[in-house]
Amino acid sequence: MNNSNFHKMIRMKRTLCHKYKQVKNGITESEKAFDRLDEAAPAASKKEWLASKRIAQSSRINNPAAMDVYEINIKKDNKKEIKLRLLEEGDSHKAAPAHRSVTTWISMGLAIEEAQIALVIKLRRIGRRTTGTQRLDIT
Numbered sequence: 001m002n003n004s005n006f007h008k009m010i011r012m013k014r015t016l017c018h019k020y021k022q023v024k025n026g027i028t029e030s031e032k033a034f035d036r037l038d039e040a041a042p043a044a045s046k047k048e049w050l051a052s053k054r055i056a057q058s059s060r061i062n063n064p065a066a067m068d069v070y071e072i073n074i075k076k077d078n079k080k081e082i083k084l085r086l087l088e089e090g091d092s093h094k095a096a097p098a099h100r101s102v103t104t105w106i107s108m109g110l111a112i113e114e115a116q117i118a119l120v121i122k123l124r125r126i127g128r129r130t131t132g133t134q135r136l137d138i139t
Contacts (some may be wrong), residue, residue, distance in 0.1 A: 064072055 038046075052069045059066040077085070086103035119138070127133055 083110075 055068045056069045087107060123138065
């Protein structure tokens with residue numbers, strides 16, 4: 001046990017140096033991404049965010065609920081809801097096949113992939129030796 005801990009301690013320097021280099025490289029990328037986000041945000045929203053930040057920071061000791069301003073509220077949609085929304089936006093049912101929206105083609109591609117996965121599962125279940133009915137079903 002002591003030998004294992006000793007080896008961890010010896011190798012820790014190399015690991016920490018490697019992680020430090022990765023973080024150092026990531027800082028510039030993070031700064032660029034932040035600058036792009038900062039430029040895209042409206043000035044009025046920035047002022048509002050800074051005011052709420054100051055209020056939260058000043059009252060966080062007496063009222064921990066003031067820190068809820070930092071809570072991220074993102075509504076997550078499931079796959080079906082996203083498909084339905086994209087299809088409604090594209091209005092693909094009324095369009096001719098040549099003028100269908102991109103969302104229709106994406107939806108069709110996903111359906112084909114799901115069918116392929118189902119076929120692979122069925123093939124694995126059947127095995128190598130198949131009957132005539134199974135071969136006909138597969139084709």
